[in-house]
Amino acid sequence: MIAEAGLAALWIAAALALLQFVLGAMGLNDSRAELRAGVRSVAVVQGLFVALAFGLLITCFLRSDMSVKLVVENSHSMKPWLYKFAGTWGNHEGSMLLWVAVLGIAGAAVAIFERRLDDATLVATLAAQALIAFGFYAFLLFASNPFARLNPAPIEGLGLNPLLQDPGLAFHPPTLYLGYVGMSIAFSFAVGALITRKVDAAFARAMRPWVLGAWIFLTLGITAGSYWAYYELGWGGWWFWDPVENASLMPWLAATALLHSVTVLATRDGLRAWTVMLAVVAFSMSMVGTFLVRSGILTSVHSFAVDPTRGSFILALLSLYIGGALALFALRIGTVKEGNQFDLVSREGALVANNLLLSAILGVVVIGTLYPLAAEAISGTKLSVGPPYFNATAGPIALVLVIVMALGPLTRWRRDNLKAVVSRVALPVLICAVALLAMAAFAPPIGILPFLGIVLAIGVGAASLAPLWKRNLRRTPLFTYGMVVSHLGIAVALAGMSTERAFIKETLVAARIGDTANVGPYKIKFLGIEPIAGPNWTALEATLQAQRGDNLPFLMKPQARMFSSPPTETSEAAIATRLDGQLYLVFGKGDGTGRWQLRLWWKPMVTLIWLGGAMIAFGGMLSLIGRMRREWGQNDRKAYGV
Numbered sequence: 001m002i003a004e005a006g007l008a009a010l011w012i013a014a015a016l017a018l019l020q021f022v023l024g025a026m027g028l029n030d031s032r033a034e035l036r037a038g039v040r041s042v043a044v045v046q047g048l049f050v051a052l053a054f055g056l057l058i059t060c061f062l063r064s065d066m067s068v069k070l071v072v073e074n075s076h077s078m079k080p081w082l083y084k085f086a087g088t089w090g091n092h093e094g095s096m097l098l099w100v101a102v103l104g105i106a107g108a109a110v111a112i113f114e115r116r117l118d119d120a121t122l123v124a125t126l127a128a129q130a131l132i133a134f135g136f137y138a139f140l141l142f143a144s145n146p147f148a149r150l151n152p153a154p155i156e157g158l159g160l161n162p163l164l165q166d167p168g169l170a171f172h173p174p175t176l177y178l179g180y181v182g183m184s185i186a187f188s189f190a191v192g193a194l195i196t197r198k199v200d201a202a203f204a205r206a207m208r209p210w211v212l213g214a215w216i217f218l219t220l221g222i223t224a225g226s227y228w229a230y231y232e233l234g235w236g237g238w239w240f241w242d243p244v245e246n247a248s249l250m251p252w253l254a255a256t257a258l259l260h261s262v263t264v265l266a267t268r269d270g271l272r273a274w275t276v277m278l279a280v281v282a283f284s285m286s287m288v289g290t291f292l293v294r295s296g297i298l299t300s301v302h303s304f305a306v307d308p309t310r311g312s313f314i315l316a317l318l319s320l321y322i323g324g325a326l327a328l329f330a331l332r333i334g335t336v337k338e339g340n341q342f343d344l345v346s347r348e349g350a351l352v353a354n355n356l357l358l359s360a361i362l363g364v365v366v367i368g369t370l371y372p373l374a375a376e377a378i379s380g381t382k383l384s385v386g387p388p389y390f391n392a393t394a395g396p397i398a399l400v401l402v403i404v405m406a407l408g409p410l411t412r413w414r415r416d417n418l419k420a421v422v423s424r425v426a427l428p429v430l431i432c433a434v435a436l437l438a439m440a441a442f443a444p445p446i447g448i449l450p451f452l453g454i455v456l457a458i459g460v461g462a463a464s465l466a467p468l469w470k471r472n473l474r475r476t477p478l479f480t481y482g483m484v485v486s487h488l489g490i491a492v493a494l495a496g497m498s499t500e501r502a503f504i505k506e507t508l509v510a511a512r513i514g515d516t517a518n519v520g521p522y523k524i525k526f527l528g529i530e531p532i533a534g535p536n537w538t539a540l541e542a543t544l545q546a547q548r549g550d551n552l553p554f555l556m557k558p559q560a561r562m563f564s565s566p567p568t569e570t571s572e573a574a575i576a577t578r579l580d581g582q583l584y585l586v587f588g589k590g591d592g593t594g595r596w597q598l599r600l601w602w603k604p605m606v607t608l609i610w611l612g613g614a615m616i617a618f619g620g621m622l623s624l625i626g627r628m629r630r631e632w633g634q635n636d637r638k639a640y641g642v
Helices: 001-027 028-064 069-074 081-087 094-114 119-143 167-197 203-232 245-268 270-292 301-306 308-335 347-379 387-410 418-442 449-466 478-503 607-639
Strands: 504-510 516-519 520-531 537-548 555-556 561-562 567-572 574-578 582-590 596-604
Touching: 001 094, 001 119, 028 069, 028 081, 028 094, 028 119, 069 516, 081 308, 094 119, 094 167, 094 270, 094 387, 119 167, 119 308, 119 449, 167 203, 167 245, 167 270, 203 270, 203 607, 245 270, 245 347, 270 347, 270 478, 347 387, 387 418, 387 449, 387 478, 418 449, 449 478, 449 516, 478 561, 478 607, 504 516, 516 596, 537 582, 537 596, 555 574, 561 582, 567 582, 567 596
Parallel strands: none
Antiparallel strands: 504 596, 516 520, 520 537, 537 555, 537 561, 561 567, 574 582, 582 596
């Protein structure tokens, strides 16, 4: 009965979403304003029912209920509980239920906590959120039922893709989905403001925390996904411009532009129309990402044709929501008053440049991701757009972007003096110049992009700290610290990417037991192999001794694992982290003559990539807390008439 209860909860949540939309749409008419009162309550109950549905699906997985088709296809009774739990969203139907569950809960959170919008705009926002949710409920109920039964039920399930049996994947998708769906709230806010014609600073201040929250989760999700791919897939890469990776990067780029734009609108009442457009674009990118990953089109354009119902359904939702929002934008843009003006040399000017550069990178990624799919669908010709295209096009733009990012906080709002700006950036520029000369004199040939990346990382790091110069640090707002930490995180991540690419060392050998090989500063000795067994896998484990110079040697044990259900072989890399980099060892197949494949990497400063990502997200959290504290303080002063 658990599956039937879950399906019933899903139907009720869908009905409540429809009711929420109808009440909200009717309540926009002032003659029926009394209907607005019920919209908040319906949104909360809808969120509870969809959360219940998702909780019941988790229960089916944890109980290994083999009468549920989804459990059979994606789980096994012998799996550790964590992977039964994560298996809930390690598939198409479960992940889409997670998607709509986050959507419903987010709508409930808006209904409970949002007090800054006027009643009409809030009701319009919740109605838009309900319409989005209703489309995905319909998708689940008519095209991807996660609670479908099997009769007779099989004794055992087929298991979960072994690559997904990792703690990182237990948390990565929910984090990413919180970011994806968070963009839906920004979208709904924009639609609500367009409907009531109240695109102003108050609307931006209400929307900003939701955008910031979604951006934090997107940042964490992308960073965690990058590290998971790095250590789990066994090839040592942290970003490959794969379409699935790009599917999460595209909304992050749009959300980053939106975050800066909404700050201009909230603080200086500028960029009104541009902010609304970015809210639509950011959610559009989330929908495009969902379509790419969940329609099956990435496996092959022909798999889309094999399963036309799901792919067409998501494509129809994408067209409806995005097309509808763009049509509304076109109809109402004439009513959106122009915001405050500003000079070219100003912080607003730097933020506009930031937005344009982010948009340019977004365009490069969208074209590179969708062009091969479109070409294959139209001509049947398989094309591949890989790192050379993205690095050559997005790389130079990104370097210009970080320069603008460093300049922005050093300029004043509304208007500034160019000479004054030059004097403020003099020290970071000097540090950058010294770094450039030092690199030119002492560094080996490493390629132009890594060279510039290292130099700029040093200069941007210095410029990121500049907003704290000559300030009373005790009185500096927390959101200013947040900006500093996030920008410093960009510099740290850029340094990691550049140094890893510039100085990486790789050795591929066919070694016998007792052989030695060198990689970077390390000498690796092959000591032996032994079979071992885990909870649902067996493995051959190599024992390798690593030694750096005259330091004490230490052991590393990479594995070649074999899973029986489904039959799959994976490589579990052995990784040793040091202050200046990581030693990354992979154990491969034997050739039958006593020799075994060993792939050895030395990756200088690679951990800075993920440390930078974590700093970017942490800075976002500081900004979010700082903004909320300021607003609560202002509300308290108003309440007490201060």
